[in-house]
Amino acid sequence: MASAGVPDLVADRCYKFALIACGRVFLSGLGVQFAREYFCLSGEGELVETGLIEEEPYVAATMSFAQEHPASRALARFALLSADVAAVNGALRAGAEAGNLVIGPAALFLEPATAEGMARAEDLIAAHWLHRRRNGRNRGGNFGSSPL
Numbered sequence: 001m002a003s004a005g006v007p008d009l010v011a012d013r014c015y016k017f018a019l020i021a022c023g024r025v026f027l028s029g030l031g032v033q034f035a036r037e038y039f040c041l042s043g044e045g046e047l048v049e050t051g052l053i054e055e056e057p058y059v060a061a062t063m064s065f066a067q068e069h070p071a072s073r074a075l076a077r078f079a080l081l082s083a084d085v086a087a088v089n090g091a092l093r094a095g096a097e098a099g100n101l102v103i104g105p106a107a108l109f110l111e112p113a114t115a116e117g118m119a120r121a122e123d124l125i126a127a128h129w130l131h132r133r134r135n136g137r138n139r140g141g142n143f144g145s146s147p148l
Contacts (some may be wrong), residue, residue: 017058023082024065031099045113045120
């Protein structure tokens with residue numbers, strides 16, 4: 001993308017959010033619940049940005065494209081690289097039922113993560129779930145309805 005004039009930071013963000021969107025579209029229809037929030041972190045794990053995943057422009061663009069091309073083998077292959085797909089696959093292989101799975105918020109590092117940054121990210125996500133439980137919101141939301 002650099003040769004097309006797209007700055008590296010923009011290309012990296014596009015890649016990461018498109019991967020999340022493709023993974024979640026790929027899993028749609030299984031009954032898996034997804035947190036609607038996303039967190040962007042510095043390499044040291046500092047919270048830089050938060051938002052709703054469906055409102056993030058790269059996710060919205062990818063969702064639109066995926067819905068226009070539901071049988072795309074390329075999108076399906078890309079989706080298989082998703083952390084959400086890997087997590088659901090691991091849980092299903094361990095005997096879980098898809099309808100009982102709840103995927104946490106997407107957490108993206110905007111720069112290479114340090115060990116301390118990884119630990120902070122884990123703490124942030126744990127605090128997010130604790131807050132949701134205390135407020136009676138243990139389930140996420142459905143994400144997309146178009147299978148790849």
